[in-house]
Each structure stands twice: as C-alpha cells, then as structure tokens.
Amino acid sequence: MESWERFIEGLTPEKLRELLLARGYIPGEDLVTTLWLALKMGKPLLLEGEPGCGKTELAKVLAEALETELIRLQCYEGIEASQALYDWDYPKQLLAIRMLERTSDPQSIEREIYSEKYLLKGPLLRAVLHEGPRPPVLLIDEIDRADEEFEAFLLEFLAEFQVTIPELGTFKAKTRPIVIITSNRTREIGDGLRRRCLYHYVTYPPKDREIEIIVAKVNGIEKKLAEQVVTAAGKLRSMKNIMKKPGVSETVDWANALKLLGYKELNEEAVERTLACVIKSGEDLRTVSPDDLVSNG
C-alpha cells in the first residue's frame, strides 16, 4: 500500500471524488473540495446541516475508500470524557483483587490492576493508539447533543491528539487521525471548535443529484419513479407546516419501499401505503394528503 504521505501528496479533488463515487457516495463539488482540503491540511472537518443528508455516511465511505479503520464516537447528552477516552474495567479489577489478595502484596496488586489489561479503551484512545499504514477516520457524531463541557474537552484533544492516563503515562498519535465532526444544529457549536475545523454546511442535494443517489442506492429502480419520488420529497420539504422534513436517507427508504411493493410510478395509492417511510411524525402524517404529492403533469 502506498505510504500515507505520498497518497496525500498525489491526491486531487477529482481523485477523491472518484474514490467516493466508486463506493456509491455521490458528493457535491463543494463537499469534495472541502474534504480534500481537510485531508491536505490535516484539519478536522465540521459537517453541519439537515439530518439524513449523508454527513455520517461520508465518514463511513471515506474510511472504506482510504482502506482504514472507522472509529466512531457517538455523542449524547451527558457523555463524559471517561466514556470517550478510557475507563477501568471495575468488575475485572475486583476479581483480580480477590484472586491476588492471598498471594501478592498490595503494591503488586495495584500494579496489576492498573495495567493495560484492565483498560477499556474509548474511541478517542483507540484513535490515538491506532497502528496501521494509514490514520483512522475518527467520526465524532452529533456533537451538538453533547454538553458544552464535553465540547471544551474535545478542543484540548483535537489540539494535541494525545491522552494521558495517570497510571500508565501519555500516549500520542503517530499520525493525526482524520477527524470528521457532525452536527444537526440542535444547539450552536462554540466558536472554539469552529475555529479549529474546516466547515461545510450539508443541505438537501439538488434534484438531479438526488435522483442519481436514489438510482445508485436502490437497485433496479426505474428512473421515472426515482424522479417522482424526488419531486414529491421536494414538495414535502417546501411545505411550511411539515416539522420533520425528509432527508435524503428517507427518500432512499421511500424509493426502496415503493420498489419492493412493485410500484412503477408514484400514484395516490402508492403514496398512501408508503408515506410513513418518508414522514416520521403522526401530526405531519395528518397534515399531508397523498394528492399533494402526486404530480398532475
């Protein structure tokens, strides 16, 4: 395998686009350029935008394209540094104490139970310790769900890419991981994190690209049906009183459901039977009527 440095040196936006396309991800020109720059500059990439528009998928596909490991840190409210970095395996430590207390002295018990054997590695530590020809892709997913304290902790981590475990010492990443951070904007991300990242806002793709995505993702779907599905999804997104606007992933699910049910075109009956694939809230379902979505032309 080509060395990482040489690979990055020879990487062009076109080449990166081809790598993503080969794995079924159809990116926009702007996303490819920003990702290419992030790889070239070794900076984290912050992807913000509508849910279901391919932010997480990009990290997965990138890891696949670069033939490296994907390490995912899923953020949620209340996530703490210990869950992201490391924790000690307490039950195992207790068993070890029980087994060793008759034969060993306290110092050697302590040495034993605070060794790497009893360490539960979190995603960030795994990214730092990663051994391989290419750095891993570290996906920090839905950072907006984590608290501000956790975001502040991440700033420190992203600056140094090192982890200190008091009992074992400091570990530093040999090559900086490729970091992709996603946010659905349920809260505003702080300026500190924004400053350290390159930024790209992911929104719904233009109609042509969305059709291309559906054709690529749903095997054997007819182009006409794909066009009708995308047009209907566009109508849903433009409705002011729809709260949960469908993302691309919902459109793909919808197209899949229609194909599985054997529909060749989007008619009122098809919409009625499958609308739940694209609208995920009871109130929105009551608001939309199938004939709103079926084009008359």
Add this chain to the structure above:
Amino acid sequence: MTVIPRPDELPRRIVEFVDALRRNGMRVSTSEAIDAARAAMIASSLDLEVFRLSLRATLAKRSEDLLLFDELFAKYWMNVTHWELPRPRTAVRIVYDEPPGDPVSHFLGVYSPLDVYWEGLSIEEPHPDAVKRYKVGVRSLVRAASLKEGRRKTRLKSGDMDFRKIMKRSLKAFGEPYWLVKSGRRRTKSRLVLVADVSNSMKDYWVELYALLSSLKSLPSGSYEVFLFSTRLFRATEILQSSRSALDFLRRTQEHVGLWGSGTRIGDSLAVLAERYSGILSSRAILVIVSDGWDLGDLDKLREVLRAIRRMVGLVIWVVPGRVPEADRPAGLDVALEESHTVMTLESLKDPRLVKRAVYFVK
C-alpha cells in the same frame, strides 16, 4: 474579470478580504485567516471555484454567513481594480433625526410598513435590582420547565442501587462494598430561546427588556439563545454575551443590522426562526417571545407559525410588556393568547412563584 492572485500577492489579498468580511459582521479570527492563506496556497493552482470553496471552508463557519460570504467573494475577487468595501447589510429605510412631534407622523413612523429609524439611539442602564429579580425568575423558569429525564445519572438518597459506582468505590476498600450508592436519572437541562421584539412600539420598554436580556448572562453559555426582531430576525446571543452596557449592546446590534426600526412582522420573523434555526427549537427548548403584539404582517401566517413552533418546542411563553385592556388589545396578541402555552407580563417574569405556577398549569 476574476484572476487568482500570484502566490506572493496572496497573503495581502487574503488579509484585505478578511477585513471586508469582518466589516460586514462576520467573525473571522487570525488563526482562521492563516488557515485561509494556507488553503488558498494549496488551491491557487486549481480553478477559481476550488479557490472560492477553499476560502469558504476556512472563513465562513456558520450557515447563516455563507450567502454573505459568496456575495462578498464575488464583489472582492471579481472587481479588484474598483474595490470598494461593501457597506453593512442594507435595508430600505427612512431615518428621522428624532421622533416626529405631531401624532400623525409619529403613528406613521411607528406603524409604517417601511423601516423607519430614529437617529441618535440612547438607552438608560437598567437598575441592578431589576436585573437581579429577572435572574431569579428566569432561573426558576428553566428549572420548572425541565421536563425530560436524560441519560446522565445523579446520586440520590432514594434512588436505584448504582452497582457500577458501588464497585468503583469498593476498590478503595480492596473490593469490599462498604459504601452503597443510589442514583437516578437526572432531568435534562432546558434551553431558553428568547425572541424579543425591538420595534418602536416597544421603545418604552427597552430598558426593561435589556434588564431581562442581561439576566440571561447568569445562565451557563450555550443554555440560552437570544434573537431580536422588528422587520426581520437577528441572532444576538454573542453580542449580548460580550456587551459591556445597554448602550454598547444597542450600538453593536445597530452596527450589524438596522434593527430598532418599525414595521413589525412577527409572523415573518418567527417563520425565519422556525426555518433557519429549527435545530434550536427542540423539545427541550422554552421559547419566550417578548412582544406587545402590534404586527403589520400577516396574522394568519403568525397563527400558522406559532402553531408549528408549539409542536416543536417544549413550551411557548408569550411575554407582554405590560397589562393591556381588552378593548385595546392588538390583533397579534389575540393570536398569542390562542396559540402560545401561556401569556405573562414582564413584571410577572420577575416573580419565581408566578413563573412556577404558570409552568405548572401548562404541564
């Protein structure tokens, strides 16, 4: 005609461009300018679009800045010989040196469909006691409205046995579980989203309003958002956090957008909030709208938007600046009474008992 500058010219041109962005209200730090120069060096050998995207990825870090960035990029990099710094975001406006004296002109000024601005804005500092009382009220509102249980646990006297914590603590006693720990789910924190009407019909209450806004600074940053509107909506959280005084806040807000005008469109402004900042309006959010309800926009739209927002957030509270006799009630307020969870006065927001009672009845 657009030409990507030569590498030796790039740093100077980037600095000039960053300056233009800053003058137009975008916050660009020095480290971001350095990143932009690095990115431009990498991308300058490629086509103009890659060059534009490289600057955009490094300099525009908020979705609401992207349009402005594109506009300024086109102006700066496409017309370099006649470069003139664009003026701050413009609006059609009539500016009076001071509020007109005669009642008819005053009325037309305050309720005009055009944007009307008074020059020489001034504001008194709010009384510290008022700010203190709002702090108490706002904190009790946030506490009372915490509705959901989150994933984070907290120690409780009468909760469930927390075996993980018991094990952790028992390590101190060589594995003997001497200390029993009980815990339960902690309630998730609510997020306050305050949307304040700063049109001229609210002018008499600006000091009170600023007292309320200042009281928010006592909440942890990130737990509140502040938006202002008259004819359009403006996110003012950061300006509020860094303002030293009421006048400073007023002046800096005025610099960014020509707010503090008339021609209020509550429905349009709330529609922008629901559309552009939908992520903020989650079920954890308490939306507080401070407005007298005088509206020149479409009332049906206001009703529709309020109804939609009510489904998105945990609680919608409409705060009126003072008591309004039923006969003089503006139509916007009728809509507020129908569509928000509760309506309060600014004064009652200072009283934690009234706040708790209001939230209790909604729950």
